[in-house]
Amino acid sequence: MKGGASMEDYATLFRFEWNKFIPLESIQGFPHDFRISLFKIGFTHGYQDDVSGHFLVRKTVGGKQVLRHIGAGDWIQVHPRIRLKVRGDLSERSVVLPL
Numbered sequence: 001m002k003g004g005a006s007m008e009d010y011a012t013l014f015r016f017e018w019n020k021f022i023p024l025e026s027i028q029g030f031p032h033d034f035r036i037s038l039f040k041i042g043f044t045h046g047y048q049d050d051v052s053g054h055f056l057v058r059k060t061v062g063g064k065q066v067l068r069h070i071g072a073g074d075w076i077q078v079h080p081r082i083r084l085k086v087r088g089d090l091s092e093r094s095v096v097l098p099l
Contacts (some may be wrong), residue, residue, distance in 0.1 A: 021045040021058055030055070043068065 024035050024046050038046075038057055046057035055070040 020047040021056075022047060024057065027055070042066075 022045060024030060024038060024044060027035075027046055027048060029048070030046075042059040042061065043057040044059060046055055048055050057068050057070065059066050
C-alpha cells in the first residue's frame with residue numbers, strides 16, 4: 001500500500017466501494033470462458049473500472065478478501081486514499097486485504 005493505509009482507510013474503502021462489486025455473470029464484456037475459470041478458483045464478484053477499463057474481482061478465503069486486478073500496471077487505485085501495489089504477471093495480479 002502506498003502511504004500506509006490505515007484500518008480506517010480500509011473501512012472507508014469497503015463502505016463506499018464494496019457496492020461496486022457485482023456478480024461476475026452480471027459484468028458486461030466479461031468473456032464467458034474467463035468467467036468460468038475465475039469461478040473455479042473462487043472469484044464470485046467484480047467490477048470494471050470506468051477510467052482504465054480494467055477488471056477487479058474478489059473472493060473471500062479464510063477471513064480475508066482477495067482482490068485480483070486484471071489488466072496492466074503496477075497499482076490499483078481502489079479508493080482516493082488507497083493505492084494497492086500488486087504482484088504477479090502483467091495480466092493477473094492479486095492482493096489480500098483484511099475483511
